[in-house]
Amino acid sequence: MAKIVKSLKDLDVPFNFHYPAGATIVTSRANNRDNAMAVAWHTALSRDPAFYAVSISPKRFTHSMIAETGEFVVNFMPVEQGELVALVAGCSGRDVDKLSAFQIAAHPGSQVKAPVLEKAFAAYECRVTERHTYGDHDLFVGEIMAVQFEPSLFQEGGRLDMERIAPIVYMGGDWYASPGKETYYLDRKGLMDAVLGKPAQPASP
Amino acid sequence: MAKIVKSLKDLDVPFNFHYPAGATIVTSRANNRDNAMAVAWHTALSRDPAFYAVSISPKRFTHSMIAETGEFVVNFMPVEQGELVALVAGCSGRDVDKLSAFQIAAHPGSQVKAPVLEKAFAAYECRVTERHTYGDHDLFVGEIMAVQFEPSLFQEGGRLDMERIAPIVYMGGDWYASPGKETYYLDRKGLMDAVLGKPAQPASP
Numbered sequence: 001m002a003k004i005v006k007s008l009k010d011l012d013v014p015f016n017f018h019y020p021a022g023a024t025i026v027t028s029r030a031n032n033r034d035n036a037m038a039v040a041w042h043t044a045l046s047r048d049p050a051f052y053a054v055s056i057s058p059k060r061f062t063h064s065m066i067a068e069t070g071e072f073v074v075n076f077m078p079v080e081q082g083e084l085v086a087l088v089a090g091c092s093g094r095d096v097d098k099l100s101a102f103q104i105a106a107h108p109g110s111q112v113k114a115p116v117l118e119k120a121f122a123a124y125e126c127r128v129t130e131r132h133t134y135g136d137h138d139l140f141v142g143e144i145m146a147v148q149f150e151p152s153l154f155q156e157g158g159r160l161d162m163e164r165i166a167p168i169v170y171m172g173g174d175w176y177a178s179p180g181k182e183t184y185y186l187d188r189k190g191l192m193d194a195v196l197g198k199p200a201q202p203a204s205p
Numbered sequence: 206m207a208k209i210v211k212s213l214k215d216l217d218v219p220f221n222f223h224y225p226a227g228a229t230i231v232t233s234r235a236n237n238r239d240n241a242m243a244v245a246w247h248t249a250l251s252r253d254p255a256f257y258a259v260s261i262s263p264k265r266f267t268h269s270m271i272a273e274t275g276e277f278v279v280n281f282m283p284v285e286q287g288e289l290v291a292l293v294a295g296c297s298g299r300d301v302d303k304l305s306a307f308q309i310a311a312h313p314g315s316q317v318k319a320p321v322l323e324k325a326f327a328a329y330e331c332r333v334t335e336r337h338t339y340g341d342h343d344l345f346v347g348e349i350m351a352v353q354f355e356p357s358l359f360q361e362g363g364r365l366d367m368e369r370i371a372p373i374v375y376m377g378g379d380w381y382a383s384p385g386k387e388t389y390y391l392d393r394k395g396l397m398d399a400v401l402g403k404p405a406q407p408a409s410p
Contacts (some may be wrong), residue, residue: 002355002356002357003353003354003355003356004315004352004353005351005354006315006316006350008252008253008255008349008352009253009331011310011352011372012357013356013361013362013363014288014362014363015252015255015363016246016282016363016364016365017327017352017354017357017359017360017363018227018249018257018279018329019227019327019365019372020225020227020229020384021370021372022223022224022225022249023248036262040249040288041248041249041250042223042248043226043246043247043248043258043260044220044223044245045246045252045260045339045340045342045344046260046339046340046341046342047213047340047341047342048213048214048340049221049341050213050220050340051339051340052223053339053344055248055249055250055251060408074223074274076222076223079389082389082391083391083396085391085395086391086392086393086396087322087393087396087397087400089393089408090393090394090397090408091397091406091407091408092363092403092406092407092408093389095406096401101400101401102331102400108211110211111211111386114398115409122223124223130218130337130339132335132337134250134251134256134258134335134346135250135252135253135255136251136252136253136254137250137251137252138354139250139258141339144209144213145211146209146210146233147209147213147216148208149208149210149222150207150208150210150367151207151208151218151394153206153321154213154218154222156218156220156222157218157219157222157377157378157380158218158219158220158222158377158378159221159377159378159380160221160224160376160377161377162376164380167224167225169225169374169384171364171365171367171384171388172362172363172364172365173340173362173363173364174390174391174392175362175364175388175389176388176389176390176391177367177375177384177385177387177389178384178387178389178390179225179376179382179383179384179385180224180382180384180385180387182378182382182383182385183376183381183382184284184287184381184382184383185379185380185381186287186288186290186291186381187370187379188291188292188294188295188377188379189290189295191288191291191292191295191331191391192292192295192296195306195307196301196306197291199298201296201297202295202296202297203242203265203294203295203296203297
């Protein structure tokens with residue numbers, strides 16, 4: 001790689017090197033108002049107990065709603081809903097009642113009051129257990145109280161059936177993409193054995 | 206969505222609903238040994254100052270190396286390096302000197318001693334500022350001390366040139382995918398104006 005930049009302030013391009021990332025919609029509900037926000041800064045944190053985290057700027061309306069209620073839902077979206085993701089990303093819940101204005105079909109979570117979007121292929125209902133400020137964003141750590149998903153879309157091993165559904169990923173700016181139908185099976189055990197010339201010890205789970 | 210599961214223990218499929226996620230390789234160096242690990246649980250945390258985080262089980266060799274040195278590098282990989290990602294995922298640095306066994310070309314970071322992989326299209330050199338245990342994993346919060354990237358691969362707006370490079374994403378199990386060449390531009394401002402029937406206020410950055 002040809003270029004090394006020590007400070008993001010010296011970068012002549014945005015902080016987008018880490019994309020693609022899933023273009024999720026994070027929903028919240030407070031004071032009888034639902035809200036939705038596009039979030040690309042998110043990650044699984046733990047399997048048992050199950051934790052998921054979202055990183056949200058204190059400037060965002062969603063931040064105040066999650067801070068108040070301690071609840072949020074992460075909705076995983078198909079690329080067919082790209083325009084919805086862009087609409088949700090384009091404005092603040094302070095100015096627009098997004099679920100109403102964009103006619104977003106949703107139902108309350110089973111364990112939290114925040115809405116689960118009908119068009120999501122899976123959703124995590126989360127209750128905040130911790131919140132940490134890291135730089136200009138806060139990380140909301142959520143225990144996953146329930147998973148909602150369409151079972152027919154998930155194949156053996158929990159793999160999304162890409163023949164039937166294409167998840168949307170965010171590429172930075174107003175750019176999105178999707179893995180489409182092509183997936184690659186990489187036989188890590190076979191590869192290991194071939195390269196090392198002996199049966200490999202698997203890494204700890 | 207048809208199914209609601211309250212505990213991951215009751216799930217008959219793995220905890221893979223949140224994929225795709227970038228299939229990164231996280232590198233570390235301690236006691237004159239380089240190591241590499243495949244990591245799909247990672248996210249940006251902050252822009253200014255720039256922070257990036259990786260979630261790693263205490264069982265992993267990489268965990269002990271980062272804990273000891275307080276440094277790591279997140280390497281963002283193209284799909285052409287899928288076999289390397291699978292090899293790195295398939296074994297532990299306790300058993301295999303992966304950079305040597307898999308002939309991984311790398312050079313030391315400019316600000317940290319952990320190696321930067323030659324085949325990465327971008328890499329974040331990170332110094333740990335905080336570490337938090339969330340469930341069965343620890344989150345290492347790293348301040349980005351330097352960004353390495355190939356400038357010709359990043360277009361205006363910081364968008365990866367998908368005509369030239371296809372990033373690899375992880376789908377769970379031994380399955381991977383890539384967005385390929387097709388990207389979608391979604392004009393959030395235009396969409397907003399059309400749906401709301403008036404010029405929209407942008408959300409806070």
